[in-house]
Amino acid sequence: MHEHRLRHRYRGHKGGKGYERVALIGNPNVGKSVIFGLLTGKYAIVSNYPGTTVEVSYANISLDGKKYLVVDTPGVNNLIPMSEDEKVTRDILLHDKPSVVLQVGDSKNLKRTLLLTAQLGEMGLPIILDLNMEDEAREIGISIDIERLRSLVGVEVVSTTAPERKGMKGMKAAISKKNKVPAITVQYNPLIEEYIEKVSFYLPEANVSKRAIALMILSGDESMREWLNTNIEAEVIKELERLRNECQERLKRPISVIINETRLKKAAEIADMVTKKIPQLGSSLASTLGRLSMHPLWGIPILLVVLFGLYEFVGVFGAGILVGLLENKIFDAYLIPIFIKVVKMFIPFPFVQEMFIGEYGLITMALKYAIGIIFPITTTFFIAFAILEDSGYLPRLAIMSNKVFNLMGLSGKAVLPMVLGLGCGTMAVMTTRILESKRERIIATFLLALAVPCAAQLGVIMGMLGTLSAKAMSIWVLSVLGILLFSGYLASKIVPGEKSGFFLEIPPLRKPTLENIAVKTSSRVIWYLKEAVPLFMLGTFILFILYKLALLGLIRSFAAPVVVNVLGLPDKTTDAFLLGFFRRDYGAAGLFAMAEKGLLTPIQSVVSLVTITLFIPCLAHFFMIIKERGLKMALTMVVIIFPAAIFFGGLLNWTLRHLHITI
Amino acid sequence: MMPEKKKLCRSITASGTEKSMFEDEALEAIWELAEDGEVNFTDLIKEIGNEKEILEMQKDGLIIIREDKVQFTEIGRDRARDITRRHLLAERLFADVLALNEYEEDACRFEHAISPGVEEAICTFLGHPPTCPHGRAIPKGNCCRLYTREVKPLVQPLTDLEVGVTAKVVFITTPAMEKLTAIGLVPGGTVKLQQKKPSYVVGIDETTIAIDEEIAKRIYVKR
Numbered sequence: 001m002h003e004h005r006l007r008h009r010y011r012g013h014k015g016g017k018g019y020e021r022v023a024l025i026g027n028p029n030v031g032k033s034v035i036f037g038l039l040t041g042k043y044a045i046v047s048n049y050p051g052t053t054v055e056v057s058y059a060n061i062s063l064d065g066k067k068y069l070v071v072d073t074p075g076v077n078n079l080i081p082m083s084e085d086e087k088v089t090r091d092i093l094l095h096d097k098p099s100v101v102l103q104v105g106d107s108k109n110l111k112r113t114l115l116l117t118a119q120l121g122e123m124g125l126p127i128i129l130d131l132n133m134e135d136e137a138r139e140i141g142i143s144i145d146i147e148r149l150r151s152l153v154g155v156e157v158v159s160t161t162a163p164e165r166k167g168m169k170g171m172k173a174a175i176s177k178k179n180k181v182p183a184i185t186v187q188y189n190p191l192i193e194e195y196i197e198k199v200s201f202y203l204p205e206a207n208v209s210k211r212a213i214a215l216m217i218l219s220g221d222e223s224m225r226e227w228l229n230t231n232i233e234a235e236v237i238k239e240l241e242r243l244r245n246e247c248q249e250r251l252k253r254p255i256s257v258i259i260n261e262t263r264l265k266k267a268a269e270i271a272d273m274v275t276k277k278i279p280q281l282g283s284s285l286a287s288t289l290g291r292l293s294m295h296p297l298w299g300i301p302i303l304l305v306v307l308f309g310l311y312e313f314v315g316v317f318g319a320g321i322l323v324g325l326l327e328n329k330i331f332d333a334y335l336i337p338i339f340i341k342v343v344k345m346f347i348p349f350p351f352v353q354e355m356f357i358g359e360y361g362l363i364t365m366a367l368k369y370a371i372g373i374i375f376p377i378t379t380t381f382f383i384a385f386a387i388l389e390d391s392g393y394l395p396r397l398a399i400m401s402n403k404v405f406n407l408m409g410l411s412g413k414a415v416l417p418m419v420l421g422l423g424c425g426t427m428a429v430m431t432t433r434i435l436e437s438k439r440e441r442i443i444a445t446f447l448l449a450l451a452v453p454c455a456a457q458l459g460v461i462m463g464m465l466g467t468l469s470a471k472a473m474s475i476w477v478l479s480v481l482g483i484l485l486f487s488g489y490l491a492s493k494i495v496p497g498e499k500s501g502f503f504l505e506i507p508p509l510r511k512p513t514l515e516n517i518a519v520k521t522s523s524r525v526i527w528y529l530k531e532a533v534p535l536f537m538l539g540t541f542i543l544f545i546l547y548k549l550a551l552l553g554l555i556r557s558f559a560a561p562v563v564v565n566v567l568g569l570p571d572k573t574t575d576a577f578l579l580g581f582f583r584r585d586y587g588a589a590g591l592f593a594m595a596e597k598g599l600l601t602p603i604q605s606v607v608s609l610v611t612i613t614l615f616i617p618c619l620a621h622f623f624m625i626i627k628e629r630g631l632k633m634a635l636t637m638v639v640i641i642f643p644a645a646i647f648f649g650g651l652l653n654w655t656l657r658h659l660h661i662t663i
Numbered sequence: 664m665m666p667e668k669k670k671l672c673r674s675i676t677a678s679g680t681e682k683s684m685f686e687d688e689a690l691e692a693i694w695e696l697a698e699d700g701e702v703n704f705t706d707l708i709k710e711i712g713n714e715k716e717i718l719e720m721q722k723d724g725l726i727i728i729r730e731d732k733v734q735f736t737e738i739g740r741d742r743a744r745d746i747t748r749r750h751l752l753a754e755r756l757f758a759d760v761l762a763l764n765e766y767e768e769d770a771c772r773f774e775h776a777i778s779p780g781v782e783e784a785i786c787t788f789l790g791h792p793p794t795c796p797h798g799r800a801i802p803k804g805n806c807c808r809l810y811t812r813e814v815k816p817l818v819q820p821l822t823d824l825e826v827g828v829t830a831k832v833v834f835i836t837t838p839a840m841e842k843l844t845a846i847g848l849v850p851g852g853t854v855k856l857q858q859k860k861p862s863y864v865v866g867i868d869e870t871t872i873a874i875d876e877e878i879a880k881r882i883y884v885k886r
Contacts, residue, residue: 077842077845077846078841078845080841082841082842082845106869108869109847109868109869109870111847111868112846112847112868112870115845115847140869142869254840254841256841257840257841257844260841260844260845260849261844261849261850264844264847264849291857294858294861294862294864294873295858296858296860296861299861395873398873399861399862399864399873400861401861402861402862402873402875403861406875411875412862412873501837501838501839501874501875501877501878502862502873502874502875502877502878503839503842503843503872503873503874503875503878504872504873504874505846505870505871505872505873506864506871506872506873507871508871
């Protein structure tokens with residue numbers, strides 16, 4: 001997705017010597033990534049959901065002949081990190097020594113913006129303050145005296161409306177100037193000041209001021225430990241800890257809270273001086289709709305409308321009409337015959353011919369599945385998802401669904417990874433980083449791998465079930481939902497760790513811009529194709545080899561007891577399940593092909609689909625789990641998931657047959 | 664600090680003796696039994712023993728025992744009501760505001776240690792609560808009668824606020840406090856409760872946040 005990716009820990013950026021660093025810092029959802037895009041011409045995922053940027057993007061630009069390395073960072077409310085992504089941002093400031101920090105703030109929330117400015121000032125970093133979303137502020141009757149703010153804070157202040165590119169020139173001009181450190185001095189209570197001095201005494205020179213580091217230590221910032229361990233001797237660290245504890249004992253309330261409150265008071269003071277109320281433009285349709293969409297009553301019909309729209313667009317239009325067009329009209333009618341001719345003309349060896357155009361052919365099977373079936377479905381899903389994301393509906397969905405997620409040991413915040421998982425599980429695993437606790441990240445990752453089908457798979461499944469009956473569809477939906485809830489409930493009992501409260505910022509409802517939807521969708525689709533097509537090819541190739549070596553029959557007879565007896569499926573289904581090891585959507589496509597040929601009875605269709613839905617989604621997804629959760633956790637999940645898939649599939653088979661349910 | 668505290672404790676118990684302490688406890692027990700109907704002398708003895716001391720209470724004019732039935736005299740009833748009230752108010756204070764799980768014993772000690780003035784202040788602070796955490800009715804005091812029309816607590820959890828109301832934050836006791844302060848929700852600031860279901864939605868300046876009940880009930884506000 002991005003050229004440079006950072007996981008978990010910030011490791012520094014190689015190269016870029018001679019470049020000055022510009023770090024984009026700001027509260028969540030203030031538009032840092034939009035500004036990044038406008039500044040560099042490079043796309044970082046932009047959305048109207050706080051915490052979308054979970055990793056750092058870099059790009060080079062040159063302004064007035066000078067070269068800069070621009071860094072886009074995850075949003076922070078506080079430079080004392082409270083989550084993994086906030087830590088990434090703080091560490092950039094701590095390790096990277098940017099020559100200027102471009103602080104992007106929400107014009108509507110000047111107080112919170114200045115809270116960060118004050119901290120950047122304490123760190124001694126030169127900044128440019130960009131007040132973004134000037135239009136939204138004006139709409140709700142807030143006007144900011146930029147001149148006054150400039151003189152109060154003592155740094156360059158620019159005002160922008162990013163989607164309209166307003167104010168970008170001024171910002172670019174400001175970057176190449178010599179920038180100053182914010183002149184906001186926050187005076188803490190005398191006791192804290194005393195200890196700031198005591199702690200500072202032991203600190204080495206660093207990229208940020210000793211005062212700032214002392215404040216982090218006094219706040220009890222555990223994420224500083226790494227930095228302390230590499231920069232300070234163990235004995236001194238002990239002394240620092242002693243000082244911190246001593247200071248805390250002498251105060252009634254947590255030091256971090258006192259520090260925060262003092263900063264906030266200062267920020268509010270300045271904000272009040274420069275903010276002016278102007279006549280409001282009245283409550284807009286968006287804000288009314290925004291309120292209704294999280295209303296306990298009205299929220300439900302709105303949710304149903306959204307779901308229906310999603311189904312119509314992705315299920316009916318994407319999986320029905322577009323797939324029909326691509327697969328039957330274009331592939332079967334034109335492309336495949338052409339390919340067959342071309343291959344037969346240029347490749348004289350029947351073995352190689354078969355490799356391309358045979359039953360397990362790279363073109364006739366892999367390419368047709370990938371482009372003809374999967375591509376239109378994922379594209380329509382990503383378009384729909386981008387609209388949901390950019391409109392700001394998802395956080396409202398989180399409110400509506402918090403209670404249900406609670407049952408699974410998660411909070412409503414998990415709605416983003418879960419819904420994104422309906423598009424692509426691999427991306428979704430990455431977004432689990434927005435969840436607060438390790439416990440929630442583990443549960444969400446597990447559920448994504450087990451019971452959340454991705455768009456491609458969903459499309460194939462819908463296509464297959466659609467030809468059966470509404471009853472078949474409901475059995476599949478209910479089974480998967482039931483298994484999701486049941487496994488989530490079990491996981492919430494088993495996975496250790498504290499339950500963390502639900503806390504989510506709700507952005508205003510906005511009209512998505514066509515440009516961002518287009519750019520975002522295409523970047524996701526390209527990422528998806530790059531990831532999926534090679535795996536399709538590989539999977540098909542391996543099947544082809546197995547088939548040629550007559551090993552496929554061997555594996556089939558080996559798997560037969562399980563496939564035939566437990567799941568009650570024909571042994572040829574093994575092929576599809578084998579494909580499912582590479583990508584479960586691909587496996588589902590295999591089942592689809594079997595069903596089309598009439599090789600599966602309705603009950604067999606449903607059972608096989610439920611089983612493959614529960615498989616590990618794909619190799620890329622598996623690698624992402626390793627990356628995010630570690631090899632041990634990933635293997636544990638695999639060991640649980642495959643038997644669970646067979647178990648639930650077998651259970652469903654047994655139930656359907658014993659209750660004599662006809663589909 | 665310490666000696667001063669001791670002196671204070673002595674001055675409180677100076678007015679009472681062990682006997683009055685026992686009387687308080689016995690009156691409280693009778694009050695509680697009376698909540699379920701008539702009080703039998705035999706049941707009472709089964710509950711607390713000390714037959715001799717109970718009979719002495721009759722002599723002192725606190726209770727009347729007639730054919731195994733125990734009844735309060737007027738003085739006895741007033742004292743029983745007051746002590747029960749103080750005990751149950753203490754329970755509310757410990758459970759709701761201080762968020763303690765184990766508070767029974769402390770409530771027992773607390774009831775003997777507070778003056779009527781403090782009792783009224785606590786009652787007002789809690790908003791003249793009608794029941795204790797276990798659901799027992801808290802006897803009304805003078806302060807409650809003054810507020811018969813609008814019983815609004817001075818400080819209440821955000822969960823008790825009505826939707827659409829703006830209130831001032833007084834204190835926050837949730838572990839999520841740091842996260843709240845970072846977005847500007849601090850004691851002294853104002854919040855607007857926008858909705859309670861399916862999740863709590865709160866506006867702070869131009870920021871809107873959603874929180875669950877766990878966090879909301881630990882944010883105390885004043886209207």
